[in-house]
Amino acid sequence: MTSDINQTPAASPAASRRGWPLWEVFIRARRGLSHQHVGSLHAPDAEMALRNARDVYTRRGEGVSIWVVPSSAITASSPDEKDPFFDPAMDKAYRHPTFYDVPEGVSHL
Amino acid sequence: MTAGTLSQPLAGAIDRGDIDRAEVDQIALATYVLGLGDDALILAQRLGEWITRAPQIEEDIALGNIALDLLGQARTLLSYAGEIEGAGRDEDDLAYLRDEREFRNVHLVEIENGDFAVTMARQLIFSGYQYELYTALLTSTDPTLSALAAKAVKEVAYHRDHATQWVLRLGDGTAESHHRMQAALDRVWPYVEEIFDTADTANLLAAPPGIAADPAGLRPAWSGYVENVIAAATLVVPKPTWRSRGGRAGYHSENLGHLLPDMQNLHRSHPGARW
Numbered sequence: 021m022t023s024d025i026n027q028t029p030a031a032s033p034a035a036s037r038r039g040w041p042l043w044e045v046f047i048r049a050r051r052g053l054s055h056q057h058v059g060s061l062h063a064p065d066a067e068m069a070l071r072n073a074r075d076v077y078t079r080r081g082e083g084v085s086i087w088v089v090p091s092s093a094i095t096a097s098s099p100d101e102k103d104p105f106f107d108p109a110m111d112k113a114y115r116h117p118t119f120y121d122v123p124e125g126v127s128h129l
Numbered sequence: 130m131t132a133g134t135l136s137q138p139l140a141g142a143i144d145r146g147d148i149d150r151a152e153v154d155q156i157a158l159a160t161y162v163l164g165l166g167d168d169a170l171i172l173a174q175r176l177g178e179w180i181t182r183a184p185q186i187e188e189d190i191a192l193g194n195i196a197l198d199l200l201g202q203a204r205t206l207l208s209y210a211g212e213i214e215g216a217g218r219d220e221d222d223l224a225y226l227r228d229e230r231e232f233r234n235v236h237l238v239e240i241e242n243g244d245f246a247v248t249m250a251r252q253l254i255f256s257g258y259q260y261e262l263y264t265a266l267l268t269s270t271d272p273t274l275s276a277l278a279a280k281a282v283k284e285v286a287y288h289r290d291h292a293t294q295w296v297l298r299l300g301d302g303t304a305e306s307h308h309r310m311q312a313a314l315d316r317v318w319p320y321v322e323e324i325f326d327t328a329d330t331a332n333l334l335a336a337p338p339g340i341a342a343d344p345a346g347l348r349p350a351w352s353g354y355v356e357n358v359i360a361a362a363t364l365v366v367p368k369p370t371w372r373s374r375g376g377r378a379g380y381h382s383e384n385l386g387h388l389l390p391d392m393q394n395l396h397r398s399h400p401g402a403r404w
Contacts, residue, residue, distance in 0.1 A: 072191065
């Protein structure tokens with residue numbers, strides 16, 4: 021989180037016609053874990069989004085690091101394309117590594 | 130000490146030699162701690178008035194968080210003031226059962242919220258002051274005060290940053306927001322002098338060496354930070370033509386008289402009620 025007060029606030033994505041733009045919030049619960057999506061919120065710009073995320077999502081000690089991303093920057097798969105996107109994977113069991121015998125003495129597999 | 134000592138005019142008693150030095154030290158410390166606690170308590174109550182009224186729900190939560198941090202500090206300070214007083218008054222007795230003249234907070238924290246800009250201007254001033262205060266109290270020889278300072282300085286750093294972010298955005302925003310942010314600074318600036326004024330407490334503060342932080346000594350660092358923010362926000366530091374005084378001695382503005390019934394009504398209507 022930067023706090024250089026001489027810096028102009030980061031350029032924000034276009035606000036919706038009513039109110040502040042939407043941001044997606046990702047929180048790392050503790051060192052070693054990856055950031056997980058926890059929800060979204062409104063904020064005028066990125067710096068304020070970080071601070072709002074701190075207030076809304078980490079009040080009970082949930083995290084050690086926060087990412088915020090403009091919701092508009094996320095490209096999502098479409099529910100209409102669900103079949104071509106995901107169905108072909110369903111019947112290809114050979115893609116799962118379940119046909120190998122694990123050699124003895126190999127741990128962490 | 131006897132019950133109600135905290136509300137007695139101390140200076141006169143000391144001058145007349147009615148009380149000895151050890152007692153003076155004790156009363157001085159209790160009064161000092163009570164002043165810090167009342168500042169936090171009254172501002173927590175004021176900030177609570179924003180709940181459901183803030184510009185966005187995210188800001189609602191932010192202001193509520195700040196208020197709760199301040200309330201936590203007030204609880205520690207009022208409990209400690211009651212303990213030093215030794216008259217059996219606990220945090221609730223001090224918060225809910227004192228009248229206006231017994232409150233020792235500075236005027237800044239009791240003024241009305243005004244618009245959002247006024248609230249942020251007040252927060253910048255107050256959190257900036259509290260940041261320097263708790264930083265100084267980290268090395269207090271009083272273990273309760275230094276322990277509180279260690280916890281509170283982190284909370285207050287966030288409060289100060291929150292206010293800073295808003296003053297920057299409103300000051301360096303649209304023509305309307307710039308105008309209203311400057312008007313807000315003009316509105317709250319007459320209350321600045323009182324915070325750093327040692328006149329009310331000079332004799333008392335000198336009593337327990339190494340315990341309290343001399344408010345005047347906090348001012349240079351405070352000015353450095355706050356003036357930097359104001360300049361970066363393209364605003365100007367106001368030059369008020371009057372100043373508040375007397376809060377630490379129990380003289381308050383009309384505002385506190387309206388705030389206290391709101392804060393105390395439940396407790397006074399249902400004595401001893403608990404969650």
